[in-house]
Amino acid sequence: MNPDLRAKYEAVIGIECHVQLATKSKLFCSCDNDSRTAEPNTNVCPVCLGHPGTLPVLNKRAVELALQLGLALGVDYNKYAKTGGLHTKFDRKNYFYPDLPKGYQITQFDEPIVPGGAVEFPFEGGIKRVGITRAHLEGDAGKLTHPDGKDYSLVDLNRAETPLLEIVSEPDMRSPAEAKAYAQELHNLARYSGASDANLYYGNMRFDVNVSVRPIGQAEFGTRTETKNLNSFKAVEKSAEYEIRRQIVLVEHGDKIKQETRGWNEAKGQTYSMRSKEDADEYRYFPEPDLPPLVITSEMVAQAKAELGLLPTDLRTEMAAAKLPFNEAEVLVSDPDAALLWHEVVTQDPAQARFALAWLVGDRVRLTQSIGLDLLNTSVTPTVLTQVGQMVSDGQLSSTNAKALLEYFYQPDQRETPAAAAKKRGLLQESDEGELASVVAQVIAANSQASADYRAGNQRAFGALVGAAMKATQGKGNPALISKLLKTQLDRDAV
Ligand SMILES: [Zn+2]
Structure with a gap:
């Protein structure tokens, strides 16, 4: 027309x-x-x-x-x-x-x-x-x-x-x-x-x-x-x-x-x-x-009111206050089980608002589809999701391993704490500064050409050194900490 x-x-x-x-x-x-x-x-x-x-x-x-x-x-x-x-x-x-x-x-x-x-x-x-x-x-x-x-x-x-x-x-x-x-x-x-x-x-x-x-x-x-x-x-x-x-x-x-x-x-x-x-x-x-x-x-009205939980408007107000991106927040609101779980997480720790959102509208949707299990029938409680988010914030878990850990909890009757489950499954990130510092020193020594290139201003060489250090820790090193330690040591040695 x-x-x-x-x-x-x-x-x-x-x-x-x-x-x-x-x-x-x-x-x-x-x-x-x-x-x-x-x-x-x-x-x-x-x-x-x-x-x-x-x-x-x-x-x-x-x-x-x-x-x-x-x-x-x-x-x-x-x-x-x-x-x-x-x-x-x-x-x-x-x-x-x-x-x-x-x-x-x-x-x-x-x-x-x-x-x-x-x-x-x-x-x-x-x-x-x-x-x-x-x-x-x-x-x-x-x-x-x-x-x-x-x-x-x-x-x-x-x-x-x-x-x-x-x-x-x-x-x-x-x-x-x-x-x-x-x-x-x-x-x-x-x-x-x-x-x-x-x-x-x-x-x-x-x-x-x-x-x-x-x-x-x-x-x-x-x-x-x-x-x-x-x-x-x-x-x-x-x-x-x-x-x-x-x-x-x-x-x-x-x-x-x-x-x-x-x-x-x-x-x-x-x-x-x-x-x-x-x-x-x-x-x-x-x-x-x-x-x-x-x-x-x-x-009768009082009883109905008592049974009524949060409504979409309440959640939208909370999500706007947490500065969640509008479109993702709307995806979450259209999924009451996930949105109410998000609400419980931010009640426990407001700092996990974005982490919880990202998982609930991202990897969680994939798991629901591939495993065919509703969120409420899994062991991902508000406490589990909050604690996993906190472990990422603290540098104990990489975001990749956080997904793996939550996938582990995406089954019924899993009663371990996230910390215990992560340790048992070797998912924890190495954040011991002393231990990582010695790994970094060894990496610098073993890669003298790359170290020299970095000092000469080649940023790519730095990436290669981070990669080598991650490899030396079998992927468990905290990348942010490794990066910081590498910079400190390389800059110090350059003087
Ligand atoms: Zn009948």
Whole structure:
């Protein structure tokens, strides 16, 4: 598309995100919330199959996790305290679909558990704020598959009634890159708050992206489309860009944009029409008669607050104070286990901030991939990482040997101290000044030509002497100390 034409229009983007809450059981019954290893339609019961006569019982843990995410989104629940707490209730959303056995979904319509909030994240040198309209608790539908070339579809109800929090944003984003950054930050918040595993591959988080375009300067919104079920940040960005261009072409031709639900074809890089979008009144919402209203008391809020750990904003503040480079700090923030370990290390010794960062975003990623073991299942505790960093600062370990030592600790149940493990494995650096001084003297004597060249001003000759001394210590000499001793002795002998 002609860049001038593209620049005539502004995109307006809002995102709805379904987050699967990390409970043990489903939202209204005791079936397992995780069906990854279950055969289709085995992780079900009369409640989640919607059999007549059964009654839902609300999962307390789902409410707690939703509150934790609500707090992470900045909701001030305390302001409802004077009216006895935030009043929420459940509603029936009526529609027929083969993956919905009850013929309706239990969700929340006008009194959601998360009545607002915002997501704030660094974007292009500033801080972008995207408002949250609401987030509501609801049960998921089952899963349909359409086998290639067959005239039937398959339905698996293992996922039916698993607990979701649907987070609806304000239409505050103006570019596909902003939409992607918002999705990434929501992914961070879902994990830091403990609300969800947020595993995109397993569909723990799915994004529906609403896009419309309008000529720059026009106040009213254009007609929007919704691209559903995106499960990667890249798909959020690419599908939004595709929709923007498609809509601009339609508007330029004087065609009407249809308000509709669209899908995303990853291979073709295109969105496609699925169905016309229903309006809220077509769902005939009414209060769910089988569940009592839910009041969020200050006790419930206090408990959720107590469970909530550090959030991305807290870590960014700490990392900026430690003067970490922005891009690497963001890589660390996107990896909660590593970022929280970093936080523990700097709590023990602020001087190890950079050492810990370098290992956590560097060699550690390689180890996780090659060994297939998560950081938390290894013996690299905050104390181990701090002490290894300190041994490097003290000149006891070379940076190469520090990596080797941490690789040794990258296994379960390794209980030695780093000092003991380094000694046993011959990784310690020789920093005994007297011993190294005599090695250096021998090296100078044995390499008289190089020594003379250095004194004549040849810097390369100095490198050769350092190399010879390192070789003489079998690589264990502290290179900084060897270099210092060599200089002192060569300069002294020259006089
Ligand atoms: Zn069930």
